[in-house]
Amino acid sequence: MKIKQISVFLENKKGRLWKALNTLAENGINIRALSIADTSEFGILRLIVPEPPNG
Amino acid sequence: MGISPEDIQTLEDINKLPFTTKDDLREVYPFGMFTVPRKDIIEVHTSSGTAGKPVVSGYTLEDIELWSEVMARGLTMMGITEDNIIQNTHGYGLFTGGFGVHYGAQKIGATVIPISTGQTRRQIEIMKDFGTTVMIFTPSYGLYLSEVAQEEGLSSEDTDLKAIGFGAEMWTAQMRKEIEKRFGVQAFNIYGLTEIMGPGVAIECNQQSGLHICEDHFYPEIINPQTTESLGADKTGELVLTTLSRVGMPIIRFRTKDITALRYEPCDCGRNMVKMDRITGRSDDMLKVRGVAVFPSQIEKALLKIDGLQPHYQIIVTRPHLLDEIEVKVETSQELFSDEVKEMVRIKKKIESYIENEIGLRVNVTLVEPKSLPRSEGKAVRVIDQRNIH
Numbered sequence: 034m035k036i037k038q039i040s041v042f043l044e045n046k047k048g049r050l051w052k053a054l055n056t057l058a059e060n061g062i063n064i065r066a067l068s069i070a071d072t073s074e075f076g077i078l079r080l081i082v083p084e085p086p087n088g
Numbered sequence: 089m090g091i092s093p094e095d096i097q098t099l100e101d102i103n104k105l106p107f108t109t110k111d112d113l114r115e116v117y118p119f120g121m122f123t124v125p126r127k128d129i130i131e132v133h134t135s136s137g138t139a140g141k142p143v144v145s146g147y148t149l150e151d152i153e154l155w156s157e158v159m160a161r162g163l164t165m166m167g168i169t170e171d172n173i174i175q176n177t178h179g180y181g182l183f184t185g186g187f188g189v190h191y192g193a194q195k196i197g198a199t200v201i202p203i204s205t206g207q208t209r210r211q212i213e214i215m216k217d218f219g220t221t222v223m224i225f226t227p228s229y230g231l232y233l234s235e236v237a238q239e240e241g242l243s244s245e246d247t248d249l250k251a252i253g254f255g256a257e258m259w260t261a262q263m264r265k266e267i268e269k270r271f272g273v274q275a276f277n278i279y280g281l282t283e284i285m286g287p288g289v290a291i292e293c294n295q296q297s298g299l300h301i302c303e304d305h306f307y308p309e310i311i312n313p314q315t316t317e318s319l320g321a322d323k324t325g326e327l328v329l330t331t332l333s334r335v336g337m338p339i340i341r342f343r344t345k346d347i348t349a350l351r352y353e354p355c356d357c358g359r360n361m362v363k364m365d366r367i368t369g370r371s372d373d374m375l376k377v378r379g380v381a382v383f384p385s386q387i388e389k390a391l392l393k394i395d396g397l398q399p400h401y402q403i404i405v406t407r408p409h410l411l412d413e414i415e416v417k418v419e420t421s422q423e424l425f426s427d428e429v430k431e432m433v434r435i436k437k438k439i440e441s442y443i444e445n446e447i448g449l450r451v452n453v454t455l456v457e458p459k460s461l462p463r464s465e466g467k468a469v470r471v472i473d474q475r476n477i478h
Contacts, residue, residue: 049457
């Protein structure tokens with residue numbers, strides 16, 4: 034089975050992760066799995082959600 | 089142009105002549121401005137040339153003599169005599185700083201140490217061992233030198249320093265105070281530019297309240313940089329210089345882009361040559377970073393070479409610890425994005441090296457989120473200079 038993963042570029046700064054997750058929450062999107070790869074300046078947020086937008 | 093030599097009768101008639109800009113000088117690169125056969129030019133220097141082709145300045149034997157003369161006057165104004173040992177940390181090369189100071193120092197018969205920039209620990213060792221009495225440096229290099237000297241356990245009492253000459257960078261009154269405190273001597277401002285001659289065009293006397301322009305060789309005017317209308321004494325505007333005695337490359341009404349004002353009242357030092365204020369800004373968007381001229385357009389040019397990059401950027405210049413640093417914030421975009429950290433780091437490094445190729449200085453690139461940089465109506469705020477040097 035193919036799963037769509039969502040990747041988001043985030044600056045490694047206070048509140049950035051919250052902002053991304055809050056956007057999902059406000060739109061009623063749940064998160065199945067989450068991982069973050071980070072550097073001191075930025076990170077990449079990877080998400081798997083039950084119903085990725087547009088299938 | 090419809091102007092003949094007879095049209096020039098009084099000083100005011102200079103208004104009939106057109107301005108010369110840096111672009112005019114670049115257009116005729118390399119030797120187009122020389123007014124003598126090339127064989128009569130005995131030396132050339134160039135501007136840093138970071139924003140395209142450099143400007144080439146050519147000097148005849150008479151010009152070198154003139155340069156020595158104005159620089160010698162300047163050193164004399166600073167109280168320097170043949171008894172002094174001058175450690176010249178300005179670079180010797182195409183840059184005019186090193187040679188200009190050197191010629192003036194020789195003219196007054198002082199002993200020159202042509203050490204050039206860098207090798208900071210060696211500088212300190214020589215300063216101590218040779219009994220240097222005059223240091224010539226850029227303000228930021230001077231501050232750096234003083235730090236290293238402190239680390240080496242050298243205090244100002246251990247040196248024979250009598251005076252400091254500095255130039256090639258903008259500085260504030262606080263910076264001068266700090267340098268004078270650290271070295272325990274007075275520091276004097278030296279002004280010059282490659283297009284006109286090099287250092288020595290104007291230098292500060294012992295009053296430290298402005299720089300005397302060598303008016304017999306360089307005619308100064310102040311204009312409104314927007315309208316190019318001539319402004320009188322005491323008005324702040326862009327400095328325009330005309331060489332009066334230069335042989336190999338006379339320049340008429342050169343727009344320096346440097347912001348200052350001219351003061352004609354008599355100086356307490358007894359000299360009657362006009363004084364200009366220290367440079368407080370630029371009429372274009374040029375930045376001087378570690379003594380190197382940088383234009384935001386150069387950074388933009390580098391960014392446009394990278395596919396998928398949005399030309400949304402911000403340049404932040406800071407002086408975290410004596411030396412200038414440039415940070416360039418660049419927005420990521422769909423095209424530029426990869427979900428591999430390694431790949432993003434590679435992109436960041438690539439942007440850094442492209443910019444370094446363009447401006448000749450190392451920069452730190454920070455990738456920021458798409459659409460996170462401020463978009464302003466009309467002219468975007470591209471540069472944030474946090475050095476507080478204006």
